[in-house]
Amino acid sequence: MCPPGYYETMRNSKDPKFLRLRMVQVAKEQGIRAAARQFLTTRKTVQKWLRRFQTGGYQQLDDVSRAPHHPHHSIPEEAKAKALSLKRRLPHFGAERIKREFNIPISAKSIRRIWKEEGLLKRRRKRNRSTMARWREVVGGRGCRPEVMSMDGIKRSHRSRSRVWSQGEAREVLQAWAASGLTMAEYARAHGLSEKRLWYWRKRLKGLGFEPERTLDAQAAPFAPVRVVPSHPEGRCCFEVVLSSGMTVRVPGGFEAVELKRLLEVVVSCGPCHRP
Numbered sequence: 001m002c003p004p005g006y007y008e009t010m011r012n013s014k015d016p017k018f019l020r021l022r023m024v025q026v027a028k029e030q031g032i033r034a035a036a037r038q039f040l041t042t043r044k045t046v047q048k049w050l051r052r053f054q055t056g057g058y059q060q061l062d063d064v065s066r067a068p069h070h071p072h073h074s075i076p077e078e079a080k081a082k083a084l085s086l087k088r089r090l091p092h093f094g095a096e097r098i099k100r101e102f103n104i105p106i107s108a109k110s111i112r113r114i115w116k117e118e119g120l121l122k123r124r125r126k127r128n129r130s131t132m133a134r135w136r137e138v139v140g141g142r143g144c145r146p147e148v149m150s151m152d153g154i155k156r157s158h159r160s161r162s163r164v165w166s167q168g169e170a171r172e173v174l175q176a177w178a179a180s181g182l183t184m185a186e187y188a189r190a191h192g193l194s195e196k197r198l199w200y201w202r203k204r205l206k207g208l209g210f211e212p213e214r215t216l217d218a219q220a221a222p223f224a225p226v227r228v229v230p231s232h233p234e235g236r237c238c239f240e241v242v243l244s245s246g247m248t249v250r251v252p253g254g255f256e257a258v259e260l261k262r263l264l265e266v267v268v269s270c271g272p273c274h275r276p
Contacts, residue, residue, distance in 0.1 A: 006041035020061045024053045083111045170201035178212035
């Protein structure tokens with residue numbers, strides 16, 4: 001079995017600086033060729049680390065970044081600061097919109113990476129799919145969607161409650177409303193719909209030449225029974241005079257006081273009348 005090479009040993013080592021120090025010490029004591037043979041590497045590698053150790057000591061045995069000192073595609077600090085300030089001032093704007101409206105000279109992907117490094121991007125919430133998964137287990141099939149039973153007994157698909165309606169769905173709902181005989185508000189409240197959405201689609205479809213056909217019962221307004229009672233002419237209303245004997249005299253309005261006095265005297269003198 002062959003022993004591991006130099007680069008594999010350095011990659012798996014927890015302290016590669018110490019191994020390079022040992023290699024430099026062997027090179028000083030036994031020579032560069034013996035050190036290269038012992039550490040399974042080339043003479044150029046031994047010479048490189050020996051030269052660095054002689055220049056800066058033990059601290060120069062660290063790995064040096066291979067990134068260019070002056071990269072051509074680095075993000076300008078001015079553009080980076082502008083992207084950060086705009087995101088803090090307009091948190092609801094996305095990277096594409098900020099790049100388009102404020103002419104930032106970097107890509108939208110770079111803008112998102114800058115925001116992510118500064119902690120300005122919110123973590124997306126994962127959708128809870130447990131309810132839909134349970135429904136698919138009961139119904140079967142991936143494309144099945146639950147149905148909503150309306151109060152008039154008509155099964156309506158899940159899309160009737162979704163955010164966007166098609167014209168066909170809007171026509172169906174408006175036609176059902178026209179046949180129900182209810183007002184728009186009553187129908188929306190009974191079926192769990194938005195009254196504003198119904199009014200919007202009615203106005204929009206009316207512009208396209210569609211008007212829901214209402215039945216005769218739905219068009220007829222409900223009437224309450226009314227009993228007509230003739231009113232008394234103005235100034236001719238009746239009033240009643242109750243005597244101490246229990247008798248009641250009804251006198252029409254406008255009756256003179258002298259005649260009323262004579263009438264009461266006659267009634268009192270006659271006494272109470274008895275019905276057979």
